[in-house]
Each structure stands twice: as C-alpha cells, then as structure tokens.
Amino acid sequence: MTRLFQPASSVRQVRLPSWFALLVASILPLLLIQSASAQSLPDFTGLVEENSAAVVNISTVSEPDPRTQQTPFSERELEQMPDFFRHFFGGPQSPFGGGSAQPRRSMGSGFIVSEDGYVLTNNHVIEGADEVMVRLNDRRELPATVVGTDPRSDMAVLKIEDDEPLPVVRIGQSSELKPGQWVFAIGSPFGFDYTVTSGIVSATGRSLPTENYVPFIQTDVAINPGNSGGPLFNMDGEVxxxxxxxxxxxxxxxxxxxxxxxxxxxxVFRQLRDGGSVARGWLGVLIQEVNRDLAESFGLSRPRGALVAEVMPDSPAAQAGLQAGDIVLAYEGEAIERSADLPPKVGRTPVGDQVDLTVLRQGKERTIEVEIGRLPEEEGAGTTPGAPSGSAGGPLGMQVEPLPDQLASRLDIAGGVLVTEVGQGPAFQAGIRRNDVITELNRQAISGIEDFRAAVSNLPSDRAVSVRIIREGRATYLVMKP
Structure with a gap:
C-alpha cells in the first residue's frame, strides 16, 4: 500500500540556495503590504445601494425663440425685403432659420432632500428651461416646478409630487470635511444614469474667480457634463x-x-423654500491679498489677512469706521489667513448681526464692531485684481500733477495726485501706470502735490512701502521699493 503521508523524520531535506532565501525575504514584505493596502481600500457597494434611490436625473427642454434664430440679415433688413426674399431668408421654411429650429435639451443630476419632494440641483442645469422632468432610479418620471434659483451660488430648488413615498438623502456637515478623506459621487455623466465615481477631498474653502461667496470643496472625484447638481457623499453615506x-x-x-x-x-435651500430669494451678509469693502511685500510695508511678520483697498460709501463698513489700508486679521475671533477667507464668512452672517473685526491699523491691532448689511445685487466684498505695469521722471520714475476737480468729483474722492507719466524706476516696477490716481503713499494720505512731495522726501530706502491708487474707479494697493 502506498503511503500518502510520511513522518517528518523520514522526509528528505532539500537545501535551498542562499540567493533564493534572500529573494523570498525581500518579496514577502511587499506582498504583505500590498495585501494590507487592498484590504484598507474602501468598499462603496453598500453606500451606493443605500443612497442611489434618492439621486435623480434631471432633463430639461427649452423651446427655441424665433427672434433669436440665426439669419445672415438683421431683423430690420428682413422687414425691408420683399415677401419672397423675406420668406426665403427668414421665414418658417427658411434654410437659415425659422421653423427648422429644434428644442434645446439638456441633462443633469440632483437629489431629494425632503419627503415632501424638494430637490436640489445646480442653477445652470435648469436655467432657461421651459420644461423640467425628474426621473428616479425606479423609472418614475415626475414633472418638476422651479421653486427658486440663486445664480450667485449656482443653486436651484425644485419641487416634485407623487402619491408614492419619495426616498431622501441624509444631510451631513461639510464643515467637518478634511483633506484626504474619501468621498464619492453619484450622477449621470453624458447621460449614463447612476454612475459612481470616487476620490478624496483635495482641499476645502477654495475661492474661485467666478464666485467669492462660496468656499468650494475641491476633490479629485471624476465629474463630467451630466454630473452637475448631483450629490457628493462622505463615507457615512451623508451628502x-x-x-x-x-x-x-x-x-x-x-x-x-x-x-x-x-x-x-x-x-440657500431654506431661504429659497421659505422666501423665494437669498439674503447674504454685506460688509461693503473691496479687498485684496496681502503678499510678502505688502506684509513688509504694513509691518506684518508674515503675509496674512485681507487688505481693505476701498470702503464703499454708506456701507456697513463705512458706518463702523473701517478705513482703506486696514488689514482684517480676524472675523468674530476666526483668523483670516487669506483675503478669500473673508467673503464667505460675511456672506453667511445673518443681516443685522453685530460682528467684531480685528484689524491692523497703523501697526496696531484694534477691534471694530460692524452691523452686517444685506448684499446688493452688484456689490460684494470681493478681491480686486493686481495692477499691471505702466509706461518720466522724478525720484520714483514718474510725474504727477494736481487732481482735476472734475475727476475728483467723478471718483468721489477728496484728494490725490494724477500720474501723468511713468518711466523706468520704482513706480514702473510697482505697477503704477499713467492716469492712476495716488491717494496714499507710505501710509500717508495724499491730498495734493505738497503732500506727495513731502511723502516722497521721507521715504525709507531700506524697505518696501505701500501705495494706494485708484484705477478705473477701483482702489488697490501696490508695493514700491524705493
């Protein structure tokens, strides 16, 4: 009978080469690490199954406007044409427009936030739509009513109704998000319903050029056309x-x-649902970033805060005594590290609330109490862009002249000097250009030529100084190195 098992003592020992033992010793830890890494990757299966029902596909239809259909002639030219030519070039059967235009269709995503049928999505998903349809993942299709929109935050609130119960998402807290956390999205990119993509939070509090009042969450989750308006989930299954x-x-x-x-x-949802519009807090200042040179000129040890370049007349900031040249270092005790940190905090503050601003003025910190107003349509606490260089004489490489009364009245300022020429020198390097109005130099107010000459004569030679200018009606600070 053949033995299938043998005692260990009777098994012949095989001596392995030393290089083989070294190879095994080096590869084994890598295999163990890969196995541990694979086990630590998140599994989204249960989360997707739990939350997909409350995610919706949104489709819109916009009827064409005959008045905007393209023709090679203007409306006036068409009216002056004989009937035959007008029919050919602009009539309903015209090859250049008319009745041949088709309704415009678009698609996006959204999610249900309440059992009575409120849906959140992006404003740009439904903007200009004549018909909005919401499709659930059980293939129910329901017409939607637009409750309200807020283009500033790119949000829209829709309302759907149905006899059957509506699934809803669970709402989380975005304030608790941290860079590096896993997140995932469910949406309809390119019309592929209920596509799931995942990634991590790359950053929080991002300010984009198109909107200063929304501190965006940045992720590396794959988002494409059709995902707009869809939810971003955390690993607890919360939006x-x-x-x-x-x-x-x-x-x-x-x-x-x-x-x-x-x-x-x-x-935004609660305000649109309850009142049909959104009220945001307003300070009434134009601000700019504090870079290294500006920090040096204002006596800061490092760049931080939001530099007030201009205070708008009759604004909450003006009434509280905020001044151009103040650097806002904290808002209600919360540090302002970058200028982009300030607008979202102001915008979220209820209108009428009293808030404390910590500002740096003339090298000293002080607290100013401000009553927050309501943001007008075209106003804000936005960041002004940096100034370009201009194109002669004087110690700073520029020439100035008294500010004409007419220009002072148009700019609504009490004084300053008008830059008439800029050549090579500190002014050119600072970005000052012809027709700028200088209202402050080295923290000294400039009301006229004499003030300007006195400030220039007292400029230090060992550090950068600030220059406040008004260009095209907007104030901004530049840095000059004499």
Missing part, C-alpha cells in the same frame, strides 16, 4: 456637497472638481 464645476482645458475631467458645501447649500 456633504453638490457637484458643480470642474477645472479643465479639454472640456472633460482633468482631476480637479469642485462642490458646493452642503452647509452653505442648505442655507
């Missing part, structure tokens, strides 16, 4: 954002996407 924008040079996803924080979105 923490609304997927809204991507950064792209190709038109498709390139690894950078942005979501509206759900804390801000729910604030």
């Amino acid at each position: 923490v954002g609304i997927n809204s924008q991507i950064y792209t040079r190709s038109g498709g996803f390139m690894g950078v996407s942005f979501a509206i924080p759900i804390d801000d979105a729910m604030n």
Whole structure:
C-alpha cells in the first residue's frame, strides 16, 4: 500500500540556495503590504445601494425663440425685403432659420432632500428651461416646478409630487470635511444614469474667480457634463456637497472638481423654500491679498489677512469706521489667513448681526464692531485684481500733477495726485501706470502735490512701502521699493 503521508523524520531535506532565501525575504514584505493596502481600500457597494434611490436625473427642454434664430440679415433688413426674399431668408421654411429650429435639451443630476419632494440641483442645469422632468432610479418620471434659483451660488430648488413615498438623502456637515478623506459621487455623466465615481477631498474653502461667496470643496472625484447638481457623499453615506464645476482645458475631467458645501447649500435651500430669494451678509469693502511685500510695508511678520483697498460709501463698513489700508486679521475671533477667507464668512452672517473685526491699523491691532448689511445685487466684498505695469521722471520714475476737480468729483474722492507719466524706476516696477490716481503713499494720505512731495522726501530706502491708487474707479494697493 502506498503511503500518502510520511513522518517528518523520514522526509528528505532539500537545501535551498542562499540567493533564493534572500529573494523570498525581500518579496514577502511587499506582498504583505500590498495585501494590507487592498484590504484598507474602501468598499462603496453598500453606500451606493443605500443612497442611489434618492439621486435623480434631471432633463430639461427649452423651446427655441424665433427672434433669436440665426439669419445672415438683421431683423430690420428682413422687414425691408420683399415677401419672397423675406420668406426665403427668414421665414418658417427658411434654410437659415425659422421653423427648422429644434428644442434645446439638456441633462443633469440632483437629489431629494425632503419627503415632501424638494430637490436640489445646480442653477445652470435648469436655467432657461421651459420644461423640467425628474426621473428616479425606479423609472418614475415626475414633472418638476422651479421653486427658486440663486445664480450667485449656482443653486436651484425644485419641487416634485407623487402619491408614492419619495426616498431622501441624509444631510451631513461639510464643515467637518478634511483633506484626504474619501468621498464619492453619484450622477449621470453624458447621460449614463447612476454612475459612481470616487476620490478624496483635495482641499476645502477654495475661492474661485467666478464666485467669492462660496468656499468650494475641491476633490479629485471624476465629474463630467451630466454630473452637475448631483450629490457628493462622505463615507457615512451623508451628502456633504453638490457637484458643480470642474477645472479643465479639454472640456472633460482633468482631476480637479469642485462642490458646493452642503452647509452653505442648505442655507440657500431654506431661504429659497421659505422666501423665494437669498439674503447674504454685506460688509461693503473691496479687498485684496496681502503678499510678502505688502506684509513688509504694513509691518506684518508674515503675509496674512485681507487688505481693505476701498470702503464703499454708506456701507456697513463705512458706518463702523473701517478705513482703506486696514488689514482684517480676524472675523468674530476666526483668523483670516487669506483675503478669500473673508467673503464667505460675511456672506453667511445673518443681516443685522453685530460682528467684531480685528484689524491692523497703523501697526496696531484694534477691534471694530460692524452691523452686517444685506448684499446688493452688484456689490460684494470681493478681491480686486493686481495692477499691471505702466509706461518720466522724478525720484520714483514718474510725474504727477494736481487732481482735476472734475475727476475728483467723478471718483468721489477728496484728494490725490494724477500720474501723468511713468518711466523706468520704482513706480514702473510697482505697477503704477499713467492716469492712476495716488491717494496714499507710505501710509500717508495724499491730498495734493505738497503732500506727495513731502511723502516722497521721507521715504525709507531700506524697505518696501505701500501705495494706494485708484484705477478705473477701483482702489488697490501696490508695493514700491524705493
């Protein structure tokens, strides 16, 4: 009978080469690490099954406007044409327009936030739509009513109704998000319903050029056309954002996407649901970033805060005594590290609330109490862009003349000097250009030529100084190194 098992003592020992033992010793830890890494990757299966029902597909139809259909002639020219030519070039059967235009259709995503049928999505998903339909993942299709929109935050609130119960998402807290956390999105990119993509939070509190009042969440979750308005979930299955924008040079996803924080979105939702409009806090200042040179000129040890370049007349800031040249270092005790930190905090503050601003003025910190106003349609606490260089004489490489009364009245300022020429020198390097109005130099107010000459004669030679200018009606600070 053949033995299948043998005692260990009777088994012949095989001596392995030393190089083989070294190879095994080096590879085994890597295999163990890979196995541990695979086990630590998140599993989204249960989360997707739990939350897909409350995610919806949104389709819109916009009827064409006959008045805007393209023709090679203007409306006036068409009216002056004989009937035959007008029919050919602009009539209903015209090959250049008319009745041949088709309704425009678009698609996006959204999610249900309440059992009575309120749906959140992006404003750009339903903007200009004549018909909005919401489709659930059980294939129910329901017409939607637009409750309200807020283009500033790119949000829209819809309402649907049905006899059957409606699934809802669970709302999380975007304020608790931290870079590096896993998140995932459910949406309909390119019309592929209920597509799931995942990634991590890349950053929070991002300010984009198109909107200063929304501190966007940046992720690397794949977002494409059709994902707009869909939810961004955390690993607890809670909605923490609304997927809204991507950064792209190709038109498709390139690894950078942005979501509206759900804390801000729910604030907008409640205001639109209850009142039909959104009220945001308003300070009434134009601000700019504090770079290294500006920090040096204002006596800061490092760049931080929001530099007030201009205080708008009759604004809450003006009434509280805020001044151009103040640097806002804290808002209600919360540090302002970058100028982009200030507008979202102001915008979230209820109108009429009293808040404390910690500002740096003339090298000393002080607290100013401000009563927050309501943001007008075209106003804000935005960041002014940096100034370009201009194109002669004087110690700073520029020439100035008294500010004409007419220009002072148009700019609504009490004094300053008008830059008439800029050549090579400190002024050119600072970015001062012809027709700028200088109202402050080295923290000294400039009301006229004599003030300007006195300030120039006292300029230090060992450090940078600030220059406040008004260009095209906007004030901004530049840095000059004499």
